[in-house]
Amino acid sequence: MAPSTTSQRGGLSSTALALIPIAIAINVALGQLVQSILKLPIYLDSIGTVLVGVLLGPLAGAITGLLANIIWGLTLAPSALPFAAVAAVIGLIAGYAGQYGATQTWWKMALFGVLTGIVAAAISAPIATYVFGGVTGAGTDVLVAMFQNLGASVLGASFAQGAVSDPLDKTITYLVVWAIISALPRRLLARFGNIQQR
Amino acid sequence: MHRTGLFIDRAGFLQRRNPLTKGTGVVLLVGATFLLPAPLTGIALLVGALLPLAFASAVGWRFLEILLKTLLPVLISLVLVQGLFFPSPDPTTVAVGPLLFRRAGLEFALNTGSRLLIVAGAPLLLFQTTHPGMLVQALTQSGMPRSVGYILLVALQLLPAISERAVGVAEAQRARGLETEGSVLQRIRGVVPLVSPLIVGALIEAEERAMAIESRAFNAPGPKTWIRDIPDPPVERIARMVLLGMLAALVVWRVVAAIG
Numbered sequence: 001m002a003p004s005t006t007s008q009r010g011g012l013s014s015t016a017l018a019l020i021p022i023a024i025a026i027n028v029a030l031g032q033l034v035q036s037i038l039k040l041p042i043y044l045d046s047i048g049t050v051l052v053g054v055l056l057g058p059l060a061g062a063i064t065g066l067l068a069n070i071i072w073g074l075t076l077a078p079s080a081l082p083f084a085a086v087a088a089v090i091g092l093i094a095g096y097a098g099q100y101g102a103t104q105t106w107w108k109m110a111l112f113g114v115l116t117g118i119v120a121a122a123i124s125a126p127i128a129t130y131v132f133g134g135v136t137g138a139g140t141d142v143l144v145a146m147f148q149n150l151g152a153s154v155l156g157a158s159f160a161q162g163a164v165s166d167p168l169d170k171t172i173t174y175l176v177v178w179a180i181i182s183a184l185p186r187r188l189l190a191r192f193g194n195i196q197q198r
Numbered sequence: 199m200h201r202t203g204l205f206i207d208r209a210g211f212l213q214r215r216n217p218l219t220k221g222t223g224v225v226l227l228v229g230a231t232f233l234l235p236a237p238l239t240g241i242a243l244l245v246g247a248l249l250p251l252a253f254a255s256a257v258g259w260r261f262l263e264i265l266l267k268t269l270l271p272v273l274i275s276l277v278l279v280q281g282l283f284f285p286s287p288d289p290t291t292v293a294v295g296p297l298l299f300r301r302a303g304l305e306f307a308l309n310t311g312s313r314l315l316i317v318a319g320a321p322l323l324l325f326q327t328t329h330p331g332m333l334v335q336a337l338t339q340s341g342m343p344r345s346v347g348y349i350l351l352v353a354l355q356l357l358p359a360i361s362e363r364a365v366g367v368a369e370a371q372r373a374r375g376l377e378t379e380g381s382v383l384q385r386i387r388g389v390v391p392l393v394s395p396l397i398v399g400a401l402i403e404a405e406e407r408a409m410a411i412e413s414r415a416f417n418a419p420g421p422k423t424w425i426r427d428i429p430d431p432p433v434e435r436i437a438r439m440v441l442l443g444m445l446a447a448l449v450v451w452r453v454v455a456a457i458g
Binding site: 012013014015017018019020021022023024025026028029030032033034037038044047051063067068070071073074075076077078079081082131132133134135136137138141144145148149151152153154172176179180183184188191 | 203204268269270271272273274275276278279280282283284285306307309310311313314317318319321322325330345346348349350352353354356357359360361363364365368378385386388389390392393394396397398400401402403404405406407408409410411412416417
């Protein structure tokens, strides 16, 4: 990880330790808020994860995703636990996006969003298939039924459903994070080591 | 104490056990549902193990309530999607009213649904009977990085406050004319004004927290002491060995069965 303004003895810096729990709480709070107030057909439950990844690097991003799903499991739905690995990979990719300097332009962020969505769909599909039988109890199950009716296997239909919903969700997540980061004062951003500055 | 998620403060059998022993039990139960081939393994383990344990720990009804609340939509969806659209060469169907279910699909749904009862139920019972602080302390004492425990506990404590703040931001932005109705594109545009005050606040708060962490020498090397003791008598350690032994036996049995 890039040097940070606070001390670090292996593992996470104090800045990471301070930011990650807030980001996790934001993940969960926003996931619920977006559903209840804007009523959008997307989850937007990984904004905090992508933010930490972009600002603090792949390791911090992966830890945020992993622990966020454990918190979901601890507080609301134990069925979120099997997907913790997916959330960790989302944070990991966001970390590389930050290192690569994707935050400089919106279209690079959008590309990383699409990429993250496809990878997330590919990792969630086997979990959804072998643990949940391909369904999640949400509206997207209609898509699974449709793809199976078209002749796909359970695994294939799970992946196809993810490949439709996830890139859209993750692209919006990345663009939201981009919009926020570009509006931040550089003094605030300078505290977080991962981002390539212009 | 802050609201601590699923935990219910009662006295009972599981509440007196060491968190590590309960965690090992969860691993064994979840492992068993994947290793044992019988379709009803999950239901049998729920009735034979989880429910008696839940009622012996005075959380039985709450356990059933939350388990059903989380799983019912999944189970209904499972029966409908897989019962009607399961890809299988077996054409046998079962008529239920006007619907023609596929036999293979219903079997698949029963299998998966029965396993889900344990995959969701076993961690649920652990979380309902274990204070998060105790769980984190036990895990940290047996080798989990201290930073991970810190993140989990702080996130749990912050959740109610951040949720409240998020609702406050939403109300403030609506008072300023934020569109929360209209076309999907319009509503997507509403995401940034909702999210950015939360994130900017978080980044500023993170700096203050980082300084607090620094000033308390959180990252200092060397052993730390704990204010509470988690009892771990020999009988608990033996119980963990037995549970792990059972899991190992299941794995060996499954591998032998697969080869033979």
